[in-house]
Amino acid sequence: MSLEKRSRIAEYLIEKGLIRLSGYAAVLVLLLILFFIMREGLPFFGVYNAGDFLFKTDWYPLSGRYGMLPLLTGSVMVTVLSLVVAVPMAIGTAIFISELAPARVRGIFKVLLEILASIPSVVFGFLGIIFLGPWVQKTFGLQTGLNAFSAGILLAFMALPTIASVADEALQAVPRSLREASLALGASRIQTIFRITFPAASSGVIAGVMLGIGRAIGETMTVMMVAGGSAQVTMNPMAPVRTMTGTIAAEMGEVVMGDDHYRALFMIGLLLFVITLGVNTLSGIIIERIRRGQGGQKS
């Protein structure tokens, strides 16, 4: 009797303690990330003007000037370039695997997408340095092929699996009846895809693109190796740029722990964290809506 009672108590403790606590581990980690990045970064604003940090364009840590606008524009630039390349490819791929390919081919391409997603970012960086950079330099007659354009192209291939698989999911969620109705009215397969199925899935595609933005803006090694690393505000895609992620990764090794430069890098990290959090939350909400909407349509 008492043995049973004791094992009951043990079970209760495990269930209410260990399992429940672990359930909240993710929340804990997120809060810890926020806390420790602020802990190391926020004192920066005690010694440096927040407005200067965000809006000035001179990033010269060695002379104590921390205007991070060029890093922000650098990140935005490579992200936009990567989307321009990735979105058409991802939409084409998603339509192919969801609407046109036979089941077996679909399976193969989904595996290929996963392989593409699994290639380490440092490998993309290596690829940029050894092929793409020299090629871009020669083709466009530039001083250096390591620039925003090259980084954007590589990032496109890294964002592509994310966008394509979310878009594929959205296309799959479009009710069969819509396609059948369109085909029955005499529309061709392609007309049905572009006029009916794809528009019906468009919010999912947008969610995928937003996840792709989050992926591209947070990508570190590839842009550090390939984007060229010059902190300047420019609209020229062929110019070398420096991103927020690349700056953190490249400079953290050289700073003295606890000095202004060190804290400034943590503040960049905080900004990055907030941006990706915003983008991901928004796409999460859209995806959630689609799943719910889909449930409604089926019943």
Next chain:
Amino acid sequence: MMTRKIRLSDGIGYAFVYAMTAAAFIPLIAFLVYVLAKGIGRVNWEFLSSASSSMESGGIFAPLFGTLVLTLLSLLVAVPISLLAAVYLSEYARKDRWFRIIELTIVNLAGVPSVVYGLFGLGLFVIFFGLGKSLIAGALTMACMSLPLLVTVFYQALKAVPLTLREASLALGASKLSTTFRIVVPTALPGIFTGVILATARIAGETAPVLFTVAAYYMPNLPQSLSDQSMLLSYHLYVISTQNTGVKDEQKFAVTLILVLLVLVVNLVAIGLRSRARKKIGNLG
């Protein structure tokens, strides 16, 4: 006339879809083949098993060893917590507001840039816990990073276990806890294993989180304890492809090949396991 116009637009549509798909995958396949061709000549047993006497020559045993140890350590920390978290979400949690918050947190955690995990690891493990730049600090950082992936895959695996199994076990008088760990988790094991393997590939390939937490530029010896720094395969590739170390291209391709192969093989195993797990669960239902 009318039909002709439609056919033309159909042609454009097909052309778009096929051209874009080709543009997405041909570079991937070409790249894999090229790396294989360029790197395979340098890869042999000695290359893998001998520690390098200097950066330019010799084998890659030191970074390979570091990557394997780091990956194993990270999993050792992350897998038990993630499994319990997934058990909570699938077996215990009510689908209330807190559940939604946890779900949203996991999605967001998965989207946090890897370099931010690096900063976090530096702030918490290296500095606050005073672990220094070490294997253990790096492993804890990587464990946090792989948490969202692991919980998501584990959760889906547990969810896929048919309700009837749980009911049968409970009807026979088993408690909820023993039903969970004797019936549900073992049934979901292939799916759980898939998650572990996917995380392995992710951890082995990541670079940014280890930059400030564990990675060493060059070490003449293997790490002797968990509080030592270590060379890592991914960071090693970064170093030899960006710094002027006098390393030959062939060696770079060989390192790339090993890294890509490692991640690729591990991923393919995971994909294979997953499709088998799905079939098996399908039969149970």
